[in-house]
Amino acid sequence: MKSVIGVTNPKGGVSKTTLSVHLAHVAWMEGDDVALVDTDPQGSALDWSRSRSDEQNGPTVIHEDNPALLPAKVQGLDHDVVILDAPAQLQKMTGKILSLADLCLVPLEPSALDIWGTEEFRALLEEKANEGTTVALVVARRDPRSTLGGQLFSLAEDYPFEILDGVCQRVAYKRSMAKGETVLEGDDAKAKNEVRELLMDVAQLLSQ
Numbered sequence: 325m326k327s328v329i330g331v332t333n334p335k336g337g338v339s340k341t342t343l344s345v346h347l348a349h350v351a352w353m354e355g356d357d358v359a360l361v362d363t364d365p366q367g368s369a370l371d372w373s374r375s376r377s378d379e380q381n382g383p384t385v386i387h388e389d390n391p392a393l394l395p396a397k398v399q400g401l402d403h404d405v406v407i408l409d410a411p412a413q414l415q416k417m418t419g420k421i422l423s424l425a426d427l428c429l430v431p432l433e434p435s436a437l438d439i440w441g442t443e444e445f446r447a448l449l450e451e452k453a454n455e456g457t458t459v460a461l462v463v464a465r466r467d468p469r470s471t472l473g474g475q476l477f478s479l480a481e482d483y484p485f486e487i488l489d490g491v492c493q494r495v496a497y498k499r500s501m502a503k504g505e506t507v508l509e510g511d512d513a514k515a516k517n518e519v520r521e522l523l524m525d526v527a528q529l530l531s532q
Contacts, residue, residue, distance in 0.1 A: 330425035332410035344409035358383035375504030462490035
């Protein structure tokens with residue numbers, strides 16, 4: 325049975341593509357047949373895929389930034405896992421992704437501004453959650469030297485969603501993405517563990 329995961333947040337710069345790429349790659353490494361659909365007109369995930377060498381296997385990456393065509397595209401994919409990397413801004417594509425996703429991951433930096441900035445989006449997330457879509461907030465770009473991740477848990481405790489301790493702000497993520505790689509192909513053990521633990525959390529949510 326195909327699992328569709330949407331990674332979305334109308335705010336830009338919250339690591340949506342980094343999270344999507346790493347989740348797709350770690351799921352592929354664990355043996356799943358994975359397709360990553362880049363729905364952002366900028367095509368950053370597609371650029372990442374194209375920058376990989378011929379010797380570097382990985383998940384299938386395709387681009388579709390037309391919301392009207394996305395449902396048919398997703399339906400036509402014969403993969404175990406389909407990850408939808410959403411664009412910034414609250415637009416038609418966002419609603420389309422939420423309607424298709426079994427699980428919606430919302431990456432957030434651990435700050436009050438990021439939490440407050442999702443208020444408009446929150447109503448849409450709650451509507452989809454009431455319709456059966458699982459929604460989870462994912463801590464992103466947390467300083468590994470601080471306890472700010474815990475602040476996100478406190479700030480968002482009134483949200484009716486799961487909160488996952490996602491990925492920290494590490495140089496390894498930027499370096500690997502720039503080379504068409506992921507941290508799973510590097511030597512930062514802490515970053516690797518973060519990504520693997522996130523996959524386990526996501527798998528648990530999908531199994532509920």
